[in-house]
Amino acid sequence: MASNPNFLKAAFHDPEAVAKYADSPRMAVPGFADMQRMARLLLAERVGSRGRILVVGAGGGLELKAFAEAEPGWEFDGVDPSPSMLQLAKQTLGPHASRVALHEGKVDVAPRGPFDAATCILTMHFADIDERRQMLTAIRRRIKPNGPFIAVHLSFPQSGAARAQWLSRYAAYVVSSGVDPEKASLARDAIDSQLEILDPGQDEGLMHEAGFSDVSLFYAGFAFKGWVSSA
Template sequence: MDSKADFLEAAFHAPEAVAKYVDSAPIAVPGFGDMQRMAALLLAERVQSHGRILVIGAGGGLELKVFAEAEPSWEFDGVDPSPAMLQLAEQTLGPLASRVRLHEGKVDAAPEGPFDAATCILTLHFADLEERKQMLTAIRQRLKPQAPFIVVHLSFPQTDGARERLLSRYAAYMVRPAVDAEKASQFRKAVDAYLTILEPQRDESLLQEAGFSDVELFYAGFAFRGWVSYA
């Protein structure tokens, strides 16, 4: 892959990659299913019946399905820039899709709300620092006061060899019958070259700068971190 655009095209637009996404995402993220279940429980702490939830990076529909199954009265607006991934989300949701409105684009494509909660899972590391700030601010503006916001992405220390160590662990975790060591190594190189990965402390400060409070770590899996905070 020669550029970030090539990497994103291969990961989220190429038919072969999209077709495999439902199976490949859990391979890449330690504790993937448990992380999503924890996210649903954190939403349920604050979101009442008939709540409306904004899901940024909704392509594939995996977290949408978990959330919709967790609470049968919640409704959702899901946003994703990939038409192919949005089609996959519809397939993943099946009959649950009747409670979901899908929007092609980035955060600005989302309705203004106000929403009872929002999530942004495995998405922010694709945005550079300035875009990330803009995304967090735009999400905050669409939330009701005290609404929970859940975010999960690649985040780890960048000094004293930590970046190299965590990326190597990330690649090693991916190796299994469906992903050989060479494929995992190639993916690791692309992640290193094209994704924006920050120190966890910087991720927390960005949430606070965007207007979120009570930032709390709820998930850590090798190279990934997840926080809940409140508007």
């Protein structure tokens, strides 16, 4: 099942949705700020005080800003297919924008590096399984040997009634964050019908298949999972 372009357009190209994007991850992703902080610390273990980081799915600029504020010696290349989201990233970065090169498109438009590390946060679940394979392979080829890679996205059991249960848990969490129940239900249905969510074991398998090693779970926030691995 391929991701639905209409859903992507509504989420990342509609001006009203883009304008409200900064609030969305904080309301949908448990411990969003702490997850970003953990990701930055895991990168810093091997990158050190100076490095060049590839950020795939950089639109909005939230992780770019979090990383840039904490690590003044890092430089970044950010990739995103939505020009509206890239414009929002520039605004979000403010004075840190001079350390960030933004590229419109998918990972194939990114410089070849090699980068000291890479991240793909809240992006991979918008790609079907074949595109994920391509993305992961392209990312790994751009990272220096043994450089860290962080991936965070929707990932939960898909067998039997488990998928429906986790989708409902996602919606319940969003409602508990203050989202209108009807909008949360629409979001749940859109994810169910338009996104190809994988079981965590499948996600880890794809990372191994692309050549990543030492794949370790570092974050689990309800329906979201996050891994750190080595290129």
